[in-house]
Amino acid sequence: MKKFSRFYREFLILLLIGSLYNNLIISNDAVHQSFTDQIESWANSMIETLHLVNSKSYYPIGFDDSMIKALDAFVKKDSHSRFLGPKDYNDLIKSTKGEFYGIGVVLGPKRPDDEFLTILEVIPDSPSYNKGLQKFDKIIAIDSKPVNSLTVDDAVKLLKAEKRHSPVELTILRDSKSVITIVVERDIVKEEHLAGYHFRNQNITYLALSMFSEKTAQRLENFIKKINLKNPKGLILDLRNNPGGILTSAVDCASLFLGKDKLIVSTKDKNQKIQEELYTSKEKIIKDMPIIILINDFTASAAEILAGALRAYSCNNLSKDKCNPHIFLLGTTSYGKGSVQEVIPISNDCALKLTTSLYYLPDNKSIDCKGIEPDFYIDQKFPPSNDLKLLHKIYGKERRNLNEKVKLDNQEKDYFKKKIEFIKNDCQIQAAANLILLLDLGLRKSNKLCTRQNSLKFLSKSFIGDKTLIEYIN
Numbered sequence: 001m002k003k004f005s006r007f008y009r010e011f012l013i014l015l016l017i018g019s020l021y022n023n024l025i026i027s028n029d030a031v032h033q034s035f036t037d038q039i040e041s042w043a044n045s046m047i048e049t050l051h052l053v054n055s056k057s058y059y060p061i062g063f064d065d066s067m068i069k070a071l072d073a074f075v076k077k078d079s080h081s082r083f084l085g086p087k088d089y090n091d092l093i094k095s096t097k098g099e100f101y102g103i104g105v106v107l108g109p110k111r112p113d114d115e116f117l118t119i120l121e122v123i124p125d126s127p128s129y130n131k132g133l134q135k136f137d138k139i140i141a142i143d144s145k146p147v148n149s150l151t152v153d154d155a156v157k158l159l160k161a162e163k164r165h166s167p168v169e170l171t172i173l174r175d176s177k178s179v180i181t182i183v184v185e186r187d188i189v190k191e192e193h194l195a196g197y198h199f200r201n202q203n204i205t206y207l208a209l210s211m212f213s214e215k216t217a218q219r220l221e222n223f224i225k226k227i228n229l230k231n232p233k234g235l236i237l238d239l240r241n242n243p244g245g246i247l248t249s250a251v252d253c254a255s256l257f258l259g260k261d262k263l264i265v266s267t268k269d270k271n272q273k274i275q276e277e278l279y280t281s282k283e284k285i286i287k288d289m290p291i292i293i294l295i296n297d298f299t300a301s302a303a304e305i306l307a308g309a310l311r312a313y314s315c316n317n318l319s320k321d322k323c324n325p326h327i328f329l330l331g332t333t334s335y336g337k338g339s340v341q342e343v344i345p346i347s348n349d350c351a352l353k354l355t356t357s358l359y360y361l362p363d364n365k366s367i368d369c370k371g372i373e374p375d376f377y378i379d380q381k382f383p384p385s386n387d388l389k390l391l392h393k394i395y396g397k398e399r400r401n402l403n404e405k406v407k408l409d410n411q412e413k414d415y416f417k418k419k420i421e422f423i424k425n426d427c428q429i430q431a432a433a434n435l436i437l438l439l440d441l442g443l444r445k446s447n448k449l450c451t452r453q454n455s456l457k458f459l460s461k462s463f464i465g466d467k468t469l470i471e472y473i474n
Contacts, residue, residue: 212245217252234436244301255282338368
């Protein structure tokens with residue numbers, strides 16, 4: 001009995017730390033009692049309960065599974081923290097090593113109560129693209145397993161495999177009403193996270209970044225060198241539906257706009273102590289020009305940090321070097337993923353994936369759970385002629401999608417021609433282009449627009465957005 005109780009006591013010390021931490025904050029009496037005393041006080045109650053359940057419960061008890069669930073329940077203080085049992089921890093280790101095959105989709109963030117995963121991007125020529133999966137399709141099951149209880153990380157593990165050409169069955173909700181089943185064979189997926197286009201008549205460049213991978217910064221650098229030769233009036237940087245990716249890659253991308261030795265992001269713990277600071281390390285290569293950054297509800301994590309950092313340097317005197325004062329954000333409020341998770345190994349081959357700090361932008365602002373507000377609020381809309389289909393409300397906001405089916409025949413237009421058609425009908429891209437043309441005209445007429453504040457006032461007075469005040473005349 002002593003041996004059994006000692007085992008429980010040692011195990012429950014960890015179990016009680018999380019819940020008792022909350023008690024110490026909430027209860028005035030508990031403040032005067034040491035943390036260790038609190039643990040000892042409740043450890044006996046927990047041990048007694050476990051003994052009684054084990055000896056008297058009619059139903060069999062899976063001790064390991066029960067403890068893993070109990071630990072996971074209080075570790076989940078936010079949607080990103082969790083307790084990893086031996087299997088999940090081992091799967092996480094395996095996912096960072098070796099070669100895996102995927103299906104070629106970019107998934108959006110998922111809240112715990114969401115019953116689906118949203119596909120933000122289908123990579124050209126990937127297995128998913130060839131099988132007809134579409135942007136904004138919603139995955140409701142993977143191999144008949146509902147995704148409502150899964151995190152994005154869980155789903156990614158199910159979608160990837162070590163065996164090439166292995167099948168995975170996806171249950172898809174499309175256009176908010178039709179449910180279809182598609183079997184996709186996993187294969188090598190070519191990275192295509194950057195695409196650029198040029199508005200020839202307007203001399204405006206458009207660049208879309210769908211995720212930050214190891215090679216994104218180098219590809220962006222090559223792209224910027226090309227657009228510098230065109231000497232455009234402005235750049236539209238599209239970070240919509242970008243869920244993030246490798247943070248250091250986003251920092252390297254920021255270098256190309258800001259130059260060396262610029263603080264992009266810092267992490268702070270619960271005591272506001274700085275844990276890490278990330279600075280740019282590359283030279284600035286882009287010419288100064290108006291830059292409109294597009295963001296939306298699915299712009300998250302590293303993408304939010306890039307957008308927020310570029311605007312922070314445009315707004316403030318954060319550097320002795322002169323920064324581009326004409327960087328503006330357009331679209332809708334970003335997702336607000338601004339927390340840092342550590343994976344901490346513990347006993348029994350388990351681990352904690354725990355939120356230990358928050359990201360802070362160069363102007364010392366946190367984006368966590370708040371997101372970034374655009375300078376110009378423009379929601380996504382499409383012309384009625386495109387046969388609009390309303391998607392389910394996602395994260396409290398509506399999404400709209402073109403009801404355009406992928407035709408798998410020899411007459412199919414290639415991906416990039418389709419993208420050009422989509423760009424032409426995208427109201428947020430059109431609004432960004434109009435802002436650049438308006439600012440270009442203003443800069444030619446007045447030298448007062450050399451500051452960001454004056455430029456913002458000028459554009460706000462001359463541009464009609466979704467939040468423009470309009471009065472009724474009786």
